[in-house]
Amino acid sequence: RGCGKTTSARILARCLNCVEGPTAAPCGVCRSCVDLARGGPGSIDVIEIDAASHGGVDDARDLRERAFFAPVASRFKIYIVDEAHMVTAAGFNALLKLVEEPPPHAKFIFATTEPEKVIGTIRSRTHHYPFRLVPPRTLSSYLSEICEAEGVQIDQTVLPLVVRAGGGSVRDALSVLDQLLGGAAETGVDYEQAAALLGYTPDTLLDDIMDAFAAGDSSAVFRTIDKVIETGQDPRRFAEDLLRRLRDLVILAAVPTAVEDGILEVSGDQSERLKTQAAGMGSGELTRAAEVIAVGLTEMRGTTAPRLHLELMCARVLLPGADVDERGLHARMDRLERRVGMMGPADAPAEVPAQQQAAPPTRQAAPPAQQAPPTRQQPPPEPEPERPVPQAEDPTAPRPMRRPAGDPPRQRPAGAPPSSDASPAAPSSTPPPTPAPTPAPPTSTPGKLGTAEMRRAWPTVLEEVKRRRRFTYMLLSQHAQVQDVQEGMLVLGFANAGARDNFGSGGSHDILVDAIIETLGVELRIQGVVANEELAQRGQRSPGAAPEPPPASMPDRDPEPPPEPEYAEMSDDDEEFDGGTNAEELLGREFGAEIISVDEDPEEPT
């Protein structure tokens, strides 16, 4: 419905009957083209039949008789039978002979929404072209074009509402738009007006309740429900819109670039808000909440007390402890285990690692923060370097993860140069001036929780990354390793600049951030550095010993990801990991080679 079947049939007729034709590009100037153009008088040889009103056997017989007369002015006599499924069985039978052996000048185009209702003998003698609903993005830009052409002021945030109301049908969307414009003031259509006219739940209410869910603030949840009722919203509609919002968040949690990719149709500032909400709840909780609401919605149908149901539903979302199904338990146990594993023996919290302090509280603090300025981005505020200072002074501050100063360094110090203990002080005040030479020190410094824990948890993080995106997993598992974690900053050493740049672009960065949040419950900034560059530079500084430095530090990092299996694991379908990349990497590592220029031709090895 409204996806262009009849319009396409007319265009096809125009193509067939053009003087220049039959052609895919009608000239637009010949008589047939002018007659059949939009707003034209129509051609006498193109007969449109609405089967809804003329689908009887008499109409079919009439058509059959007239079809044998030659066309008046055009090449073909074209019958467009709209709503063909409405033709009666007798009518189809009367047409059958004609469709089976049509006179050479006759063409039939059947348009229908229910092809299965067209009798098989007709169907088997026709070509089929299925039509799909128009994708929201296309429809949205089309509507925007129309508004511009008509000189109508319309808020860009209104268009997604119209598209949603149209349900993929251009005709329906246009009629919704028409209604909105009809009721619009001089200044055009704004969002609140459109949402109210179309009966959608205002986004502010959905934001309120999502923020309250994320914060676990039950009083805010029930106050929002009260507001829903007071403002005259239908509880069922609200639950539906809430489910839709949860769906958006679930997708956003899984595909961080969903807004940019157009998977989600939301406006710019709304996308920031959604991102904050998605990060506040986490994909597991979001999925569970969506399930609870979806089940609740079916129960809500036909109930006499929809508000009660809505409230009970929301109470269930608020109480993850009440959920005893396997998935909920597993998710929660996973998280607990990871946190316990990160804590280590509980003694002497003398040196409280900065990033551990900063991260977990912010994760809990994030949801309330969204309520005030919803457009605020989450990532920047998280691991502020200044944060640890006040928190370290405040003994009442919750410290879910601390690590003792005297924890044995079970992990190997990755490439630790002897100058280790001197450096931690400097980077802690100035975040990452020279990340690569300094990474090792904190590793070997006991009590600095970051690097060792991250190394230990790295396989788990990688598993999570793999679940989200295979490409990022390949990139990280084969080319990157944890060099350092401090001040809420994870420094990743990449085997070459290409791998680092790959990581920086294309959303891999965000996927890793999310994977770390998911597995460890902390949000870290991530910086990619090129490990080999550092080694190469060190080699140049002390000529003569040029090949030496890499091996000197290599043994430390080599055992972790053995280089040989790397290539063996490489799969052919990842074009990023083709022979060229590996050759560069190998040459760089083994011979200290540097890329001077890259040939444009991919066939030529560099």
Ligand SMILES: [Zn+2]
């Ligand atoms: Zn023409």
